[in-house]
Amino acid sequence: MLRIYFMSMGVLVFATSSLGGPYSQNKTSRESKQFSLFQVITFENENCLGSTRNGTCYTASECTDRGGSTSGTCASGYGVCCIFSVNCGSQSAENNTYLSETSSAGLSSCSYTICKSQSNICRIRFDFTTFSIAGPVNGLIENTNAAGGAIGDCTMDQFSVTAPGGVGSPVICGFNMGQHMVVDASDQCHEAVFNFGGSAMTPRSWDIKVTQFACNEEMGGPEGCLQYFSAVSGTISSFNFPTSSSAVSSSVTHLSGQDYRICIRRSAGYCAICYVPNFADAVTSLVASTQVSKISALKAF
Template structure:
């Protein structure tokens, strides 16, 4: 969609011609004097620009709109864009609000101050036609943590993804995490739901919502909850490093790695791995790649994901974390072929 800004620039019209000498000059001068106003012609320029992404002066991501459009959408202008003709508009959805704008943020009421417990709030999402995935980026997320792996106090759930999607229920600390939601076979409604208990805690969340269509460069393989495309990076289980740092129960999702030309296998260096039995019998708590399972309690350990096809690491946990296992945190490196 194009936003249109109208700028009026007043210039001198080039309608005055050189006058002859003598009487013709006198007559021309008189005519010029009597018609002076007609010699100054206002010129209007129509400036158009795309409503594309922009970097707000606040450090957030926004969308380039005219000031009037931003005000109409209930957004907050933060810096300029389109060579100063537009504003970088930051859009937020809070308690029981809805948004159809790409790049909106779902935030707690009066972010960053915490909302008063207990509460049950949602942010509704209305993606445009042709959207096949929704990317959630947890720029800030801190809720009451789990009890033996169960989110018994606070919960964050996603509603509306494709039937059969295994979207984890979250609690604890998940700042820096992300999720891709497949919605190509769902009519919604799509909601991000936060439920807060009466537990006294300084909660906050700020989740960026991005719509992805079939041609979007960030589109992931379907059924990949998390996706990494850089040659090096890091990942961790949800709520790793939380308070308490515990693996969440009932997890079943895939961490996928994109194809990068010139790279094949992927080396994983875990700086903490605490998941499943320590006797070699992984049971129902483990990570797996192509049938190879990893479980146990390690301060550091390594593994390698072989490039025999699309590369993914699948995470499984059951409904019991009596040992209060921490989960995992790792750095990865794609290796040259």
């Protein structure tokens, strides 16, 4: 049995041949050798789940050629789950790309160029799995006279996402683990940009998953919505709010310049949304009140 494999662009081609008998058979027998038709196996370059991250299903050779790393299989074993993780200064047009840094020591800035993976991409989402950079000028009483109108400004570190021809993100800083941003996709590439000031010893780290959504994909959210929530219940908080804490300290400060839209999907069978403050002491904080609320959809009966 002879079996040959061809691999190209998400397509696997199998060519097989079977000998009709021993090699010493006569001419008639040799002429009766039958070659089967090529068997073509195709699969979509869909999202896949690797061992620790999401990726895109490609053939092994495609994954290597595109600069990805393999993490498990997909397409019933015919493809590999290809993971893309890029460093500062890199460009990517792959869905499920990760922007990661465990330390920004020595960096004054870090930018990533994100381009549409296909022409029909309408929304690009940035999920902050990890995100910690220097925070804003805080609103402690002793700072108000000295800082004045700078309270809430990201004067040391900043992060933002551009949207050429459209509306990009506001400038944010501080603690933003678990937050996300979604921008309307541009035909030009987007820039996800960090700028750093102050001490190079300030601990900074981030891990951001970038997901691209086609124009007909509901999970990309409506046009113009910087944040989009689709669960029946959950938590909404402003950027730089310590969602992992059990209380709000007096130093927690609302970022300035935060003018953006948050959209919530209405689930089938639900008719209202209930908003409840998540922290009992939120109103005692100087500038942190109403920064975070729990939401629950109320079902119609």
